[in-house]
Amino acid sequence: GAGVSQSPRYKVTKRGQDVALRCDPISGHVSLYWYRQALGQGPEFLTYFNYEAQQDKSGLPNDRFSAERPEGSISTLTIQRTEQRDSAMYRCASSPATGANVLTFGAGSRLTVL
Amino acid sequence: AQKITQTQPGMFVQEKEAVTLDCTYDTSDPSYGLFWYKQPSSGEMIFLIYQGSYDQQNATEGRYSLNFQKARKSANLVISASQLGDSAMYFCAMRVTLYGNNRLAFGKGNQVVVIP
Numbered sequence: 031g032a033g034v035s036q037s038p039r040y041k042v043t044k045r046g047q048d049v050a051l052r053c054d055p056i057s058g059h060v061s062l063y064w065y066r067q068a069l070g071q072g073p074e075f076l077t078y079f080n081y082e083a084q085q086d087k088s089g090l091p092n093d094r095f096s097a098e099r100p101e102g103s104i105s106t107l108t109i110q111r112t113e114q115r116d117s118a119m120y121r122c123a124s125s126p127a128t129g130a131n132v133l134t135f136g137a138g139s140r141l142t143v144l
Numbered sequence: 145a146q147k148i149t150q151t152q153p154g155m156f157v158q159e160k161e162a163v164t165l166d167c168t169y170d171t172s173d174p175s176y177g178l179f180w181y182k183q184p185s186s187g188e189m190i191f192l193i194y195q196g197s198y199d200q201q202n203a204t205e206g207r208y209s210l211n212f213q214k215a216r217k218s219a220n221l222v223i224s225a226s227q228l229g230d231s232a233m234y235f236c237a238m239r240v241t242l243y244g245n246n247r248l249a250f251g252k253g254n255q256v257v258v259i260p
Contacts, residue, residue, distance in 0.1 A: 063247065072148075072235050072250030073189070086245040121189065131177055131196075131239075133248055135189035 032056070034136035036122050042142045043112055051107045051139045053122030059134075060127045062105050064097055067119040067138070079105060112143045148236050148251035157226045157258050164211070165221040165254045167236030177239035178219040179248065180210065184232040192234075195219060226258045 035054040043049050055062050061080055065073035075089040081102040090096070094112075099105040109116055119140050123133040149168045157163040169178065180192040195203045195210045203210045211220040223230055233253040240249050 061246075065250075070252075072150075072237075072252050073248075075247045075249065078245070078247060086247065089247075119187070123189075131194050132179070132191050134191070135181075137188055 034122055034124050034134055036120075036136040036139050038139055039137065040140045040142075042144065044144050045113060046111055048108065048110045049112055049141060051109075051120050051122075051141070053105045053107070053124075053136060055103065055105070055122070055124030056134060058126070059124035060102075061125045062099055063123040063125075063133060064105070064107050065121040065123065065135075067121055069118075073121055076107070109141075112141075114143045117141055117143045148238050148249055150236055150251035150254050152254050154255035154257065157230075157256060159226055159228060159258055159260050161226055162222060162224045163226055163230075163256060165223075165234050165236075165256070167219045167221065167251060169217050169219060169236075169238050171217075171238065171240065173241060176241075178210070178212070179237040179239070180208070180219075180221045181235045181237060181250075182230075182232045183235060183253070184229075189235075193221065223256075226256075228258050228260065231256060231258045 037052045063078040064076040067073045077087040077097050079099040082099050094110045097107045119138045121138045123135040125133050147170050176197045178195045182190045193203050193205045193208045193210050195212045202212050207224045209222045235253045236251045237248040
């Protein structure tokens with residue numbers, strides 16, 4: 031597509047529920063990144079993919095968080111057994127290639143855990 | 145460890161005036177990249193400008209310029225002739241390489257409010 035598309039834009043869930051956040055990167059972009067942004071803070075790296083391979087998942091806070099990109103295009107970030115501290119804006123970004131200079135960000139998915 | 149520091153409090157700027165946003169960084173990598181992104185109240189992240197560590201000249205993009213002082217490890221953003229639409233959070237970021245993998249590390253941001 032023309033830009034990075036994320037869905038849902040807003041998600042409210044109860045503590046303990048699982049959530050899945052979807053990212054559709056710019057067509058042809060090799061690298062896909064997930065970031066989390068708390069209110070008043072800068073984006074914090076979670077994980078990234080080159081094609082379908084998860085290259086770095088060191089930013090995932092714990093094993094309740096996982097991500098996949100099975101066909102090298104759309105990616106899903108899954109949070110299991112959500113907790114209130116997971117509430118944040120989750121942002122996806124893509125770039126034409128690893129090491130390419132500019133990341134293009136999506137509008138984000140705002141997650142609220144009650 | 146690589147990190148980005150943005151410590152200025154929120155800033156009020158008169159329309160048409162210039163504003164400088166401070167950013168310092170720390171890295172042991174000889175090759176790195178520095179970026180500035182704008183985040184208006186709508187929440188999008190908009191790329192503004194990029195500076196490579198080996199670039200000889202300071203980067204410029206329209207009203208944006210990057211004052212790159214390598215020895216001081218600073219990469220300040222200068223916005224000239226401020227407009228009301230420049231009111232936003234501004235994030236400095238550095239491309240870091242860990243175990244051969246690239247990522248952007250962001251600072252905490254600078255809030256700018258342009259007043260008429």
